[in-house]
Amino acid sequence: xxxxxxxxxxxxxxxxxxxxxxxxxxxxQKGASEVYYKLAKAGRPLPEILAEAVRIHGPxxxxxxxxxxxxxxxxxxxxxxxxxxxxxxxxxSKMLPGGAAGLPMAQTIWYIPTGLDIWNQKIGKxxxxxxxxxxxxxxxxxxxxxxxxxQPHVLDGPLKDRLGQWATLVHRGNxxxxxxxxxxxxxxxxxxxxxxxxxxxxxxxxxxxxxxxNRSYTTGHKSFRARATVELGDMIGWENAHDVLxxxxxxxxxxxRWYSLYEVAxxxxxxxxxxxxxxxxPYGGTTETERNIxxxxxxxxxxxxxxxxxxxxIRQPEPAxxxxxxxxxxxxAAPRSLLDALQxxxxxxxxxxxxxxxxxxxxxxxxxxxxxxxxxxxxxxPQRIKLLYLAAAYLNQAAWHQKLIGELLPPExxxxxxxxxxxxxxxxARVEAACIALDAPLAVGxxxxxxxxxxxxxxxxxAIAMACxxxxxxxxxxxxxxxxxxxxxxxxxxxxARLLMAAAHHTARHRKYGDPLESYQRFAASMLGNRRIAMQxxxxxxxxxxxxxxLRAR
Numbered sequence: 001x002x003x004x005x006x007x008x009x010x011x012x013x014x015x016x017x018x019x020x021x022x023x024x025x026x027x028x029q030k031g032a033s034e035v036y037y038k039l040a041k042a043g044r045p046l047p048e049i050l051a052e053a054v055r056i057h058g059p060x061x062x063x064x065x066x067x068x069x070x071x072x073x074x075x076x077x078x079x080x081x082x083x084x085x086x087x088x089x090x091x092x093s094k095m096l097p098g099g100a101a102g103l104p105m106a107q108t109i110w111y112i113p114t115g116l117d118i119w120n121q122k123i124g125k126x127x128x129x130x131x132x133x134x135x136x137x138x139x140x141x142x143x144x145x146x147x148x149x150x151q152p153h154v155l156d157g158p159l160k161d162r163l164g165q166w167a168t169l170v171h172r173g174n175x176x177x178x179x180x181x182x183x184x185x186x187x188x189x190x191x192x193x194x195x196x197x198x199x200x201x202x203x204x205x206x207x208x209x210x211x212x213x214n215r216s217y218t219t220g221h222k223s224f225r226a227r228a229t230v231e232l233g234d235m236i237g238w239e240n241a242h243d244v245l246x247x248x249x250x251x252x253x254x255x256x257r258w259y260s261l262y263e264v265a266x267x268x269x270x271x272x273x274x275x276x277x278x279x280x281x282p283y284g285g286t287t288e289t290e291r292n293i294x295x296x297x298x299x300x301x302x303x304x305x306x307x308x309x310x311x312x313x314i315r316q317p318e319p320a321x322x323x324x325x326x327x328x329x330x331x332x333a334a335p336r337s338l339l340d341a342l343q344x345x346x347x348x349x350x351x352x353x354x355x356x357x358x359x360x361x362x363x364x365x366x367x368x369x370x371x372x373x374x375x376x377x378x379x380x381x382p383q384r385i386k387l388l389y390l391a392a393a394y395l396n397q398a399a400w401h402q403k404l405i406g407e408l409l410p411p412e413x414x415x416x417x418x419x420x421x422x423x424x425x426x427x428x429a430r431v432e433a434a435c436i437a438l439d440a441p442l443a444v445g446x447x448x449x450x451x452x453x454x455x456x457x458x459x460x461x462x463a464i465a466m467a468c469x470x471x472x473x474x475x476x477x478x479x480x481x482x483x484x485x486x487x488x489x490x491x492x493x494x495x496x497a498r499l500l501m502a503a504a505h506h507t508a509r510h511r512k513y514g515d516p517l518e519s520y521q522r523f524a525a526s527m528l529g530n531r532r533i534a535m536q537x538x539x540x541x542x543x544x545x546x547x548x549x550x551l552r553a554r
Contacts, residue, residue, distance in 0.1 A: 016042070020109075021056045027113040027127050027140045033519065036109040037526040040102050046093060049105060050086050051236045051243065053112060057082045058247030060116040060143035065255050067216050068122070077122055078130055079221035082108070082115040083247050085475035087228035090235060092482050095465035099528050103469045103520065106527075110472055110519035117143035129474070132513065147254075149246050150176060152183035159191055163198050170202050170253040178253040183245065192238060197379040200226040202252050204372060204387055207394050209260035211361055211401045218258055219360065220368030220394070224479075225251055227371045261397075265389035272326040273385070290385040293329055300337045301328065303494045309338065310345035310495075313392055314399035314408075321396045325389060335388050336376060340493040342391055343369050347484065347502035349399050351411040351444070356511040358407050363480045363506060365398040370483035373490065411505070414441040419449035424456065428463035431504055435467035436517070440509035447504040451497045460500060461485050468507045472519035481507050 016039055023031035039049055061080035068075045089104040096103060111129070120126035124134040126141060155162045162185060169178035185195040203223030211217050229248030233241040266283070270276045274287045301309065305328060312324035328338060346366040353362045372391050376384055402408045416422070416430055427450040434443035450460050468481035484503035488496055 016044075017052045017056075020052065024056050024113050024116070025142070027116070029110050029113050029519075030522070032109050032113055033106060033522055034526075036106060037523070040105070040527060046089070046105060047235050050089065050108075050232065051240070053108060054083065054086060054232065054247050055243040057112050057116060058243050059145045059149065061118070061247060062145075062147045062251060063119040063254065064146050066218070067256055070123075074216055075122070076216040078118050079218075080115065080118065080225065080247075080251070081129075081475040081479075082112050083228045083232070083244075084224055084479055085111055085115075087231055088475060088478040088482050090231060091486065092465060092469055092478055095462060095482075095485065096469060097462065097466075100466065100469070102527060103523055104478060106523040107469065107472045107475070107478060107519055111475055114473075119146060120144060129513070147175060147179075147250055150180045150183065152187055153177065153180035154184035154187060155181060159194060163194065166195075167198060167202060171257065171259070173253055173255045173257065175250065175253045179250040182249050182252075183242075186238065186245065189238070193379075196230050196233075197375075197381055199249055199252060200230060200371075200375050200379070201381055201383065201387075202226070204368075204375060205259055205262040205390065206252075206257050207261045207368070207390060208258045208397075209264075211397055212404050216256070217361075219364035220371065221364070222252055222257075223371045223375075224367055227374060261393050262386070262390050264393055265386040268322050268326070268389050269386055272322055273329060286382045286385070291382070293335060293385055294382075297329065297332050297334050299332045299334055300492060301333055301341055305333065306341040306344065306493055306495065309341050310348065313342065313396050314345050314349055317400070318393075318396060321392050322389065325392050329385070335385060336373075337492070338388060339369065339373055339376060339391065340491045340496070342395055343373070343487050343491055344493050344495040344498050346395055346398070347498040349395070349402055349408065350502040351498065351505050352409055353402055353407045354409060354412065354440075354509065355407065356509060358402070358405060359506065359510050361398040361401045362407075363476065363510065365394055366502070367480060367483050368394055370487055373487060377490075411444060411501070412441040413445045413448060415445035415449045416442070419446070419453070422449075424450070424453075424459050427453065427455070428459040431460060432463040432467045435464065435504055435507045436470060438508050438512065440505050443504040443508040444501050447501050451500065457488075457500070461488065464500065464503050464507060468503070470520040471507065471512065471516045473513040473516050474511075476510060477507065477512075477516070480510070 016035060020032055020035040023035055061082050063077050066077045066079065068077055085108040089108045092104040093101045114129040116128060117126045118130055121128045121130040124131055124136060126143065127136045155165060166178060166181045166185060169181060182195065182199065186192055200223060203226035206218050206222040207220055208214065208217035225248050229244055233244045236244060267278060269287065269290060270278060270283065274289045309324050309328060313321040325338065329335065346369050350362045350366060353359055369391055372387055399408060419427065427446055430446040431443055431450065434446055447460065464481055465485060468478050471477040481503040484499045488499040491499060
């Protein structure tokens, strides 16, 4: 678990990984991709490739602060997506057929050279995804290591006290010491699960308190990065996952940090749910009411209750949603069932967003709800009821943000005219083709037609997964659709079909950069022996003559 030195994480002598690192440092997307194809053809396992990719980019994907003050103007500094792309690869690859399973990793490798040193990208001093449109002269400079790796600091005392000390360091923005203490917490295998739970919890409570006319907001990214850290570390094995901790855990204390909305959740539990009057005294822990709800509330929401909850959250101003969440919990509703309803409401907000540049709050709110659902199902954390209130607050904020910028408009849906004549595979092919053509109304319409026909959903899920995997140059293409597909498989709400429609809509409508198919085309040419890049390949069904005629007509 410890680095070999205070400034260098683990390294390998393997010539292929040395070549990959050299191409990434040179910001050479094509060269890095060619090395990946060699690794894949050599049969290197995905966990190994992911681990090495994280080792390579980890030192260079931190920033000093997620905000700048430039001549009196506040500017946002973006969050890393290399690690999030790796998490997407881990799961999206399982949804794809045959040789296409290697495509998500190809997209990750394609992106990493553009994702280094975001801080200097944002001021035009380094090339990459965030300096598109800026002129960066000459050979790319070496990316900067803004936070060097560290040795563990092992604290004494009971685990709860040590976790509390770490959380205080995070809260106060003591980045290096918080990271060192977290490395120390991870030294003991018996303490790791509790430490990882607190890492994700620290990310989940870090949500902006407002968003309209703001550009600096977390959108839940601290939780996304923490969740990716846990899943990638679990995959690699924690004895060999120091590079993942360096890439993912250090950022949790990097500022700014926003806890005001979580404070709303804390105080709402006390006042609305527990009926207390707040006083100027310190509070802590959980109430008996919270503990009883987690232990005893088992009733799923009815369709009417779900619709009323969604209406209160995405259509009504504060505090309607706080009162509705409280009412349902007091009536015995299962809190996990409320979270399912929130996901349906969030999918609706995505469906009602149409400008390609306007998805930031809508898409990240869904990713936050996906991360919270994963956390809920994997950790029995005592503060989950407060997190439920926080999630409702985030969705309410996102919905009203969209309304204020002119979104939250009815979904645009165009069903294929011949939908009634098409079978499952044919309709699924239409969904994928419409997504790749960036025709959102048709992608949503074909998805809706598929669902209304009552077909089994695996072919549809696979089609959307394939479409999002083919579109590159921005990990959001994979991240957001994957979250929706994952949750469709777990969500038990009667309206969960909206998640698949939202996944198709986002895949087709969200902003694309450069040639979004270039990485896919290179992968197909090298790995699938298909230089013409047919719409389907491998053991994925070929389009029928009617679909080909339809595509030409479009």
